[in-house]
Amino acid sequence: MSSKSHSIFRSxxxxxxxxxxxxxxxxxxAKKFANQFSDQFTDDKESIIKFILIARNVNEIDSLANELRSIDSRINISKIITDLAETKAIDDISQEFERNQNNLSRPYDHYIxxxxxxxxxxxxxxxxxxxxxxxxKRNAYYRxxxxxxxxxxxxxxxHIETKPNVSHCHIINVSSLAAIQPMSGMLDYCVGKAAREAYFKQLSNELTANNDSKRTKTKYRLLNYAPGPLDTEMFRQLQQxxxxxxxFREIIPLKPEDSADKLFQILHEDKFANAAHVDYYD
Structure with a gap:
């Protein structure tokens, strides 16, 4: 199946x-979104995608930025090198959103x-x-x-409220089976994931109320996506x-690329209820 058939870009x-x-x-x-965008808008010179990449490691973010630019010259990138376990990170992000707002000649229609x-x-x-x-330590974890x-x-x-022309907005929470199923020894992880999903259910309720009162023209789609056991450093930590x-040593982990493909399929089909918990294996 071609990548275009799984497009989620609404603009x-x-x-x-x-x-x-x-x-x-x-x-x-990040790389999948870049490739998808490049495939979908191959000959459209008016197209642009802005990436705001947030992480702690400057060298890894720089190398990713170079990879993304090599995929499509229309890709614009801002990097926020910060630690989300510190309150300063939120100030950094807020300032970048403000710069993004002030430096744009034509607004974005779709935010993710x-x-x-x-x-x-x-x-x-x-x-x-x-x-x-x-x-x-626990406070730093939950921060x-x-x-x-x-x-x-x-x-x-x-930020979105100041953008009257935004037609679509996706908010995706990378969740886990731990959000809905207890796992021995993983107390904070289970509680944190469950609390995140509860937060997005509350958000969905508020956004529905706003839409009912016609105070916003933006279509919001919220998803709690559990990507399955991925072949990453985090999974190897659980094994050890x-x-x-x-x-965990008996589990064969998934390739992150396969789980990303499944996420794109879910978003493209757009059949999930707002703030639903959807697992890779569903």
């Missing part, structure tokens, strides 16, 4: 924001925000072992995996350090 002018973009699933998604960044945390934690001495998602989405929504390491 030839799109702004795409990806957290955790420097490696793993985020990097694969992908919350991909995340961490496992301590993979041997039980409810009974939680104690106040770990409060600082990265939950609070930054909520705060960044708030900035993003306020988690309470469930024996079970």
């Amino acid at each position: 030839n002018r799109c702004c795409l924001i990806i957290t955790g973009a420097s490696k793993g699933f985020g990097r694969i998604l 925000l992908i919350h991909n960044a995340g961490s496992i945390g301590k993979a041997t934690e039980l409810c009974k072992t939680v104690n106040v001495n770990d409060a600082d 990265l995996n939950l609070y930054s998602v909520m705060e960044m989405t708030g900035i993003f929504l306020r 350090e988690s309470t469930l390491q024996e079970q």
Whole structure:
């Protein structure tokens, strides 16, 4: 099946924001979006796609930026080198959104925000072992995996509100089976993923209310996508350090490219309920 048949672009002018973009699933998604855009708008010189890449490693982001530019010269890139576990990261992102708004001669019609960044945390934690001495580490964990998602989405929504011509907006939360199923030893990971999905269900409810009152013309599509066990550093960490390491060693991980293809198919078919949890294996 050709890449064009799985297109999710609703406009030839799109702004795409990806957290955790420097490696793993985020990097694969960035390249897939670039190739998809280039294929779909091959001969359209008015087309442009803006990537806002958010990650901690400057060398990896620079190499990704070079790869994206080699795919299509119409690709415009902003890089935010920051740690989402720190509050300063949200200021960095807010400032970039402001620059993006002021430096644009013609507005984007389609925005895509992908919350991909995340961490496992301590993979041997039980409810009974939680104690106040770990409060600082736990706060840093939830700042990265939950609070930054909520705060960044708030900035993003306020940004969209200033853009009356935005027709479509996708917000994709890279989730996990852990959001809906307990996993021994992975307390913070399960709680964080479940809380993120609860947040997006709340957001969906608010956006529905706004649409019902005709206060926005933007069509919002929200998705909690569980990509399956991917062949990444995070999966290898679970095989080596988690309470469930024996079970994870028996699992054959998926290629990130295959899971990215499935995500594009889901978005293209556009049959999911807003804020639905959709797994690679569904």
